[in-house]
Amino acid sequence: MTQRQVRRLPVTDDVDTSGFWEASAQGVLRIRRCVKCSAFVHLPRNHCPKCHSPDTVWHDVPGRGTLVSFCIAEQQIDPAFPTPYTAVLVDVDDAPGVRLVGHMSGRVELTLGMKMIATFEKIDDDVTMPQWRPAPAD
């Protein structure tokens, strides 16, 4: 496989997931949610797995969360992602069952359970990626 220098970006026009990326471009975290039973449906898809309703819509959620885990990548396998870097898993506040991934450069000192806040990394006119950083102390 040829090694590429360019960072691979998310598709933003998929019928099930495009609403997430459209919201990101506006600086908003938006998650699929069931109108009937209020369950969040992430990864986004049309039918609610809890009550089987087809009536799910995009719902804004706060850009805050809790760190579930992280890894520090040391071996470079993709030139677009120079090592070391830290990848985080964050449970989004007030959105039960919704967990998102984030990317930080370098080796970042983190503690599981710490509070995180969302930021929005604009890549180009089409793609803005939600990212996560440790929340500033209160």
Place this chain on the structure above:
Amino acid sequence: MKHGLAESIRDKCAIVGIGTTDFSSRSGRSVLTLATQACLAAIADAELDPEQVDGIVRCDIDQVLHNDLAASLGLTDLRFWSTVGTGGGAPCGMVAQAVAAIQSGQANTVIVFRSLNGRSGVRFGQPMSDSDRVGGRGSYDEFFIPYGVQVPGHMFSMMARRHMADFGTTEEQLGHIALTCRRRANANPAAQMSLRTMTMDDYMGSRPISRPLRLFDYCLETDGACAVIVTSAERARDLPKPPALIRAVAQGTVADEQPGYFLSSLLRESLTTWPSDPVAKTLYARAGCGPGDIDVAQIYDCFTITALIQLEDYGFCAKGEGGPFAASGALDMSGSLPINTSGGHLSEGYIHGLTHIVEGVRQIRGTSTSQVRDAATCLVTSGVPNASSAMILRTDS
């Protein structure tokens, strides 16, 4: 009577032939050649003729198709084939397909195989997509790959960190799993790591790949193939070699299974209890036995943490106790649960779950290079955290 039907297939089928190629980092052969070599070896081991094979089960991520293999083996009467996924989670479920085909009268003699140029060809630990945009069409890769979360090691290292935080699991405890597998490989001339010993200093000194995991937490990358032959127990008893009876086999997943290939397992509520937990419950119920009845186990070990969490999920120790259990000596030849007696994926070779089935049969036959004395039952597990599968093999008493 949830398990009633499954009880009726207890011990009704058996593995009667096993075959492997050599395991290397550069086979110089196509995956079709490797598959053919392993299948012919398994057919010969069973003392059957290729003409007697009428079923093939392949794995979804392998490149060799059922018709490729049938043509290469010169099969003349193929009447059942199936593809089972996902990847390393499939192999025991592939055997389940063979059992189902035999029990329902769709086939008599079924080959289950995997064939990979896992080092010189398609490397599982490298980025899998070469396109500018990733995701869509139900893959959900857009939520992972553009963040640099790309390969199994990234996923397992996050799961390992959570296990460490929740239960106090240490890197050295993971190291005991690596060392155990290496000792078994050192006794197995066919293992890729046969001639290389490993100390705890070697383990702790190996380079970090995706912290908290290091090189020796990772399995090998292997070119090779394995095959096994499944037939009815009745027919198996007419063949020269002692059958490895399939006491029970099960597939399963967790309630909050996720869509997508495998990285989406990171979004499940628990990162430290896997589909191996429900698979274990189904498997033991079908088998009518429990973890205390298992003499030896071949635990899927694409990473050390993969094996450690399964020790808990399959009930050999309590949840969270996998680290102390691994460090206690229980996994060694003199312990209560010798594991991965040919060296496992960590040190024998990585044919994604099939090597473990082959070694399970050797234990039941009494022909392992690290034979557990009087082994009558062997647990074999397939990959996690994908939807998984497992089986229990036993001697014909």
